[in-house]
Amino acid sequence: MQQYLDLLHRVLETGTAKSDRTGTGTRSVFGHQMRFDLAEGFPLVTTKKLHTRSIIHELLWFIAGDTNVQYLRDNKVTIWDEWADDQGNLGPVYGKQWRSWQCCDGRVIDQLTDVVEQIRTNPDSRRLIVTAWNPGELEHMALPPCHLLFQFYVADNRLSCQLYQRSADVFLGVPFNIASYALLLLMVAQVTGLEAGEFVHALGDAHLYDNHLEQAQKQLSREPRELPTMELEPSVNSLFDFKYEHFQLTGYDPHPHIAAPVAV
Numbered sequence: 001m002q003q004y005l006d007l008l009h010r011v012l013e014t015g016t017a018k019s020d021r022t023g024t025g026t027r028s029v030f031g032h033q034m035r036f037d038l039a040e041g042f043p044l045v046t047t048k049k050l051h052t053r054s055i056i057h058e059l060l061w062f063i064a065g066d067t068n069v070q071y072l073r074d075n076k077v078t079i080w081d082e083w084a085d086d087q088g089n090l091g092p093v094y095g096k097q098w099r100s101w102q103c104c105d106g107r108v109i110d111q112l113t114d115v116v117e118q119i120r121t122n123p124d125s126r127r128l129i130v131t132a133w134n135p136g137e138l139e140h141m142a143l144p145p146c147h148l149l150f151q152f153y154v155a156d157n158r159l160s161c162q163l164y165q166r167s168a169d170v171f172l173g174v175p176f177n178i179a180s181y182a183l184l185l186l187m188v189a190q191v192t193g194l195e196a197g198e199f200v201h202a203l204g205d206a207h208l209y210d211n212h213l214e215q216a217q218k219q220l221s222r223e224p225r226e227l228p229t230m231e232l233e234p235s236v237n238s239l240f241d242f243k244y245e246h247f248q249l250t251g252y253d254p255h256p257h258i259a260a261p262v263a264v
């Protein structure tokens, strides 16, 4: 995961001090690209231990179209708790926009179902896009989407995916985001009968919060290790049939976890 360490290094060395909505303060750079070839292994940060259970459950929860944290709580995933209201609702966040985007003429669009169908039937399309940035609904969301638009691309029987992330918490959020989209790419590749190609990650405001700087330095002092392998149950042929038990991670041997406070 040299790509990730390069990003940490760039933000630490060249980032501009910038205030932010949470009042924490950040070091920030604007515009960064990372590329991960899934043939080289599953891109899970090895310089600190990541909680893959949270990453998998969060992705299954997005794909199910769910926007209430109850499913996450039932599975002991707490990463969205700070943003939920007292009923556990987050408003029309990712799950709603991916699976049931509401049009003003009353139609409801299932972008995920549509994009999988388009990859199968029209793989050369340059419109293989899912977007969560719904300006008409932003004010009702607990947090406007950070990973807000992704595009698929098929060439040489390989499926690639590029994500645009407007705002990136480099220490806590980004390792989750990379693993989550790499997993989504593996899942969509399997159900469309393609090989997984590259995950391309484009960042807008890429920042380290001021209370994550020591933790970032600590990671940079560690030697990256070999990437693990993620295997999916091969009999699953619909994106909506994946369950937690269908994912098997092997060969993950990270350095110890590094705790950091999340900016709310």
Ligand SMILES: Nc1nc(=O)c2c([nH]1)NC[C@@H]1CN(c3ccc(C(=O)N[C@@H](CCC(=O)O)C(=O)O)cc3)CN21
Binding pocket: 050, 051, 054, 078, 079, 080, 083, 143, 169, 172, 173, 174, 176, 258, 259, 260, 262, 263, 264
């Ligand atoms: N400031 C901020 N950063 C984020 O990354 C973020 C938000 N806010 N708000 C919405 C979601 C929630 N996400 C989060 C929230 C918390 C962790 C976190 O605390 N991670 C710890 C513990 C992991 C766990 O409990 O599973 C970590 O060490 O990775 C990660 C992603 C990503 N998003």
Ligand SMILES: O=c1ccn([C@H]2C[C@H](O)[C@@H](COP(=O)(O)O)O2)c(=O)[nH]1
Binding pocket: 021, 022, 143, 144, 146, 147, 167, 168, 169, 170, 172, 173, 174, 177
């Ligand atoms: O998937 C995610 C979700 C959120 N983040 C981070 C990026 C920012 O630090 C905050 C959001 O604050 P804004 O003021 O709305 O930009 O959450 C992330 O990195 N990844």
